[in-house]
Amino acid sequence: MAETTTPVHLLTGFLGSGKTTLLSWLVRSPAFADTAVIINEFGDVGLDHALMGKADEDDVVMLDSGCLCCASNNSLQETLESLYYRRLRGELPPFARVVVETSGLADPAPLINSLYADASVARHYRLAGVVTTVDVQHGLATLDEFEAAATQLAVADLVILTKTDELEPQAADAVAQRLAERLPQVPLLRAAHGELPDPSAFFGAAPEHHLPAVRGLAPAQPAGRLAHVLRYGIASHVMRVDAPVSWAQYAAWVRGMQRAAGDRLLRVKGILPIAGDVPHVVHGVRHLFSPPRPHEGAAPGELLGVIVVIARDLDAEECEALMQPLRPPCP
């Protein structure tokens, strides 16, 4: 008898569209018991993992809800195989499904293809749906501007319109309407404050009717991150801040970033020691920065002081110059 395969749900969506926030909430829900979550990142440092409050980047963490979480910079194939064999050897508890959070710049088509085309993966896993997050404020503009965002939407089996708490219901309705015109067959859910009305709806996506579109979009070889970086002039810079900073320094840094690079910024995230060495989570999407909040969960360890800046046409030198307000003043 053929072995049953484990369903894999891809969670994609452009930089800052709310994937990690949504997932952080979902993994605590009983609907996510028996789920293994894999976080795959753009950038050299596994920050999303830390922002979700997990302890160890290399290991699989079991949450109270029964959900398993791990971060990986390996290929999806390698990670899925490793999970499969660890489960087989009894090193991991059984899991009934997998959720993969892709990086915000990833073209999901090669990932989708690998689930179908890689024989060793396809023996044990199957694609069960692609969920694409679209930011209600920036989403439509991003779709027009970035091919990756358009591709992420094109392959969606379920669209989640995020941050609807930030707009009036009528304005959110208008965005939902525009998305429905683009993808009339794809269901759309709304998330507010990073939450869905029903967490189990996340698993309701059905991929079959999008397969032709995926085949048409997928390049022959899996697209490397570099391809995106070169094509759009987008680069990810990992900056380090070694000493605690004051609120005044933080404010000066944000002002400088907004003024000098606001139109080129895509995403800023990190964990900064602010005001007496308290680790604070820093988030920016485009030119907007959220108020930093104290970091929750396991100590950030060496990620404390790491800021990832993803921007267009911003080289390392200029990025470093923009970090100056966070550097200790010269004696």
Ligand SMILES: Nc1nc2c(ncn2[C@@H]2O[C@H](COP(=O)(O)OP(=O)(O)OP(=O)(O)O)[C@@H](O)[C@H]2O)c(=O)[nH]1
């Ligand atoms: N008001 C509001 N803010 C949200 C919501 N979801 C996410 N955010 C904020 O949007 C910013 C980006 O959210 P993330 O969850 O990190 O986005 P992401 O898609 O994982 O981003 P990348 O890791 O860059 O791909 C953060 O400041 C979040 O607090 C929401 O539903 N409402």
